[in-house]
Amino acid sequence: MSPYLEAISIYPIKSLDKIDVNLARILESGALEHDREFALFDEQGHFVNAKRNAKIHLLRSTFDPNLKTLSLHIQGTDQKAIFHLHDQQPSLEAWLSDYFGFPVKLMQNTITGFPDDLNAKGPTVVSTATLEEVASWFPNMSVDEMRLRMRANIEIGGVPAFWEDQLFTEAGKYVHFQIGEVLFEGVNPCQRCVVPSRDSQTGKVTTHFQKVFVAKRKDSLPSWTTSTRFNHFYKLSVNTNIPASEAGKILHQGDEVKILSVSQSNVRIAD
Structure with a gap:
């Protein structure tokens, strides 16, 4: 099966609950419309x-x-x-x-929303298989609960765990990939904060979450991952930019995902 866009989630109010949608429009800034607006x-x-x-x-x-x-x-x-x-x-x-x-x-903010990474204002990307694998590291953790903890925008299906690690490379270079008709730049692995260590619905801390995560992530690092981007292993999902040329295009659930090339960034990203 080829990689495809399995799910799209937007978070209209930063830190509050998500909405699952079938399609999402790209803003000039590279953000998804209404995400963290x-x-x-x-x-x-x-x-x-x-x-x-x-x-x-x-x-x-x-x-x-x-x-x-x-x-x-x-x-x-x-x-x-x-x-x-x-x-x-x-x-x-x-x-x-x-x-x-x-x-x-x-x-x-209807232009850029309120992204965590000001150098990567596009949607965050993870694969379904990654969420399944990481959930398996913790007793009684459901895949949906891990999904709620990681709060990614785009979920890729039809791929193995950590496939999305191919969407970033060495610092200063970008992986160009395409979802449907929309061009992306993969920037870096997303550094996680305290939030994934807590139950998404109660806030209760999962004992030793970060310690277990770091050990398992290190042991599970695939051969295709650029290991130099891991000064520590508390990282999951990929931060992206979307060129201003893609503004107005629509992501659709089910769109094909293709990796295109690796290069220095040579397209203007909207401020």
């Missing part, structure tokens, strides 16, 4: 995210089909609320501020 900030201008505040794991979020209305539910309680993202923003911010215990602001 909103983010929560504290008074100091810092992200309110799971890296800084484990309470966010208990916050379930759903959206209407047009991504205009947000429903929130504090897991394990009967506390629920529905807000229009624009018309009721002050009320939404007040509700979130009460939940977190400090003032919270909701910000929007």
